[in-house]
Amino acid sequence: MLSALEGSQALAQAVGLCRPGVVAAYPITPQTHIVENISKLVADGRLRCELVSVESEFSAASVALGAAASGVRAYTASSSQGILLMAEVLYNISGMRIPMVMTCANRAVGAPLNIWNDQQDSMAVRDSGWIQLYCADNQEAVDTTIQAFRIAERTEVPVMVCVDGFVLTHTLEPIDLPTQEQVDRFLPPYHFSRALDSRNPLSLGTCVDPSFFTEARHSQHQAVLRATTEIMAADRDYAGIIGRSGGGLLSVVGPAEADVAILALGSVCSTVQESMQLFPQDRPVKLIKLRAYRPFPMAALREVLQGVRDLVVLERAIAPGSGGIVGMEVRSLATTLTQLPRIHNYAVGLGGRDVPIEIYPRLVEAITRADEPAWFEIFDLEPEKLPVEDR
Amino acid sequence: MLVLTRGGYALPGTSTDFKTGTWRTSRPQHQHWAAPCHSACPAGEDAQAYIAQVQENHPREAWETIVTVNPLPSVTGRICPHPCEQACNRGSFDTPLAIHSIERFLGDEARRQGWTYPVDPGRGAGAAVAVVGAGPAGLSAAYHLRRRGYQVTLFDALPEAGGLLRSAIPINRLPRDVLDADITRILGLGIEFRGRTRLGVDVHIDELRSDYRALFLAPGTAKAKAWSVDGAVPTDHRTALELLQEWVAAGSLPTPQSVILHGGGNTALDLCRAMKRAGVKEVHLVTASGLPGPGTEPDDIINVVPRELNQAVEEGITIHPHRTIQRLLFRGSKVVGVEMVALRKLPTKSGRTGRIAFEGTETLLHADMVIPAIGENVEPTGFSTLLGGKEYFRPNNPFGRLDHTPGVFVGGDARGDRGTVSAAIGDGRLAAIAIDAYIRQGDDPEENGRDTIDFAHINLNYFEPAPRVEEPILPVAERTDTAEIDGPLSGAAITREAARCFSCGNCLACDNCWTFCPDNAVIKTTALAKDGSHYVFDYEYCKGCGVCASECPCGYIVMNPE
16 A cells, blocks of 8 residues: 655654664764654554664664674664764674664765765765665665565675665655565564574674684675675565565666666666656667665676667766776676677766756767767766866 | 684684783782881781771771780880881871870770680690799780790799889879789789799799790899999989889989989980979980981981870970980089080991080080989899890890700890880790790791881872871870870771771772773682782783782782793
8 A cells, every 4th residue: 555655754664564673873864764753663652672872873883783693683774974983883793794774864975064965975885795775766765675684684794775865765755565464474583593692602793813804804795795696586575475576686677678778876766767758869778777786786787788888877976086986896897798888977966966857868968979988977067166276 | 624603703702712811921919018017016016907907897806916916905005106107108198007096995995895815725735934024025925825825934023013014104104904904814814923033032043944844034124224424423313213113113203403314215204204293393304316307317216105205395394305414513422413415326437327426515404413314234133144244135036045045035125125015025925936936846936028018019099198096195284193194095086097007018808900900810709819818810811911010009919020
């Protein structure tokens, strides 16, 4: 049944359906509504869960870490600088192979101070060893959150569900929430094999010296790579029970044989998709919605990029001094294709700049006109707003 | 091949596999030092130990600790010059503990409550030992021998035991009911007292040596030292001890208009005060020693109980420190005054210090009477052969064992370098230990080799300044020959005073080492701690950081290089 829900409300209810044992969070815009709504569920007696108010994101992640290590489902959420304050703990959680789920309500990272949406925060911790799943709309966010617990529990790799701040978190959408019974079937109670138990003590976070650290890293890398299987399996099983897919590793919109492709992550996919319907072009174009950024789905991507001649990679973040973050990885992967596409790497919508509904025809025009593909450009840059020497 | 666990998990207890003890270059160890008060006590009292028991509100146990070495705490608590207090580390912080007050309180409390001496006379029963002289040295020896199970006979020329305590200490310093009660209790342990028995007259040393397995001689010093000034002696000259003993026994004193006493001990001071109270207008004390204060070395201070000195000055005694009498002034054969000259303790040509008179500092002092109080020698009647013509016995060991005369031991003032009741009590105890070893043909007793802890080892961060208790003292106008001048203190005041003790070199059981150890290498256990503390070190994990040693308030933990 559909109901009109703000993204944050929908996410809170999705988390509640997963029966978490502990939720710990510290408020930061635009994540705040998610935890407020979970808090309300607890206060209203609709969710039995330990809600821990903490004094910082560091503690929020640490409390969730401890709770998950003791074997309960644990959840936290944050944004922007809060994600960065958690960074150390995020590495600890993944390195200790502790299954838990968090939402990153994506927001720009200061300075300059900016509360609006881009994906700089989650990109900054892309190498922390967490699975990262990006959601194109709030229905995907709900479905992905529920799937994330199963993925985390089966892989023992933590999952970060990336949901664009404001664009998704503060926007009302008709949402189809699964029933508790459906979610319980999909996500049965689980037993963490290494759960902390005072009767059978274990040490976690121990020192691993040079003779084993290399192997520890290799094992973590393999675990995240192999998570592709669990991500696909979770989506398939979820579809079997609930009747809807969350988007797999990636999904393609438009004709499969199109030789022009646009690759994007998060809500900008929905904008491009809408734009493609409103402004059809002569040339066939397909949209590649990259849902799993970590693990980076190399096989699936190679498959959908086969035969593509022009590939647009849209970024909501930037690696200053290098350029596109996703673009660089896609470019690297593309070298293994039989035919190397022209890759146009653009950043759009940094710090909440509106991605307009005309984005699709403008992109097509830009790549058609270009003699050489853009190695990296900020697509919606207005250079006249800068002093001449800073342009 | 060791296989890595997922996420680096480990089985429990891995941190205990890190034997941080292997990092150590120096190890903390408990060092039970001698507290300065203990080292300074001629009687051998461990004040720190009994004060700790007072802190724990165990006064009886505290008293028992004292009487294992000194059976007369209510006497020494009153009249000892308490070198323990001069040595007290607390003196470098605020003021020394009033150790004498605590000692006196415990002695009085024992008498009041009828606590019995913890004496078990089982061992060595049957062997008979004679003790000659029932002063503090003889009483102490008899007591310690009795504690060891010997049959003790205590001889004295006087009808009652007590020696100088009875014959020469003013009653207002040592009430006789206090002395009588303690002596009665000591003799009541089964010691045979034979008064009116003078050595060499009523009993002979050869007799004693054949009738008893061992003999302790504590005859004291009864023969006044020869005194003259440049060969001159007043015709009416009497010694201070003689006068003091007459006054104590009969209450009578000569009362000239003015008097000069020459000397620097308690006898001189006691007589000064008695004469002043008896009506002598001007009482002068001429002494080679100095008064406490800047410019006077500790070993140059007049050797009297410090508070007695204050009281004497209050009462109007004029003290002439660092002076000696160079000449007596006569009118005919009658003395009318003295010429004094300034003295200083200075290094002499031999390299040792000596008292040097300064020419040109002569002053005249008129008086109707001059009384020497320069000390006494041993009265050798009955054992002059043993003494061999010397003024004192000078055995070369602390136990008083005489070479060439097996089974004969000496102690107390007769050794010549003692001079306090505490030293006499210490001599009696050491002699008893040595006599026990002699009779049992055991090894020579060993001396306690503990080092004395100094002030620098005390961690002052753990102590607050606190005022010292002072006993109530009768105002000058109310002082008489009989009423005790220094009053008693309450149990509460004593407990408060005991709480000031630094517990130098001993475990306070404060838990600092246990709390601060970063490796949990201090284990709190009274079951395993065998050294009087509550803790043991776990050297498997102690990495030798020294935090315990630096945070021990009492200097009980020291770091020893490995």
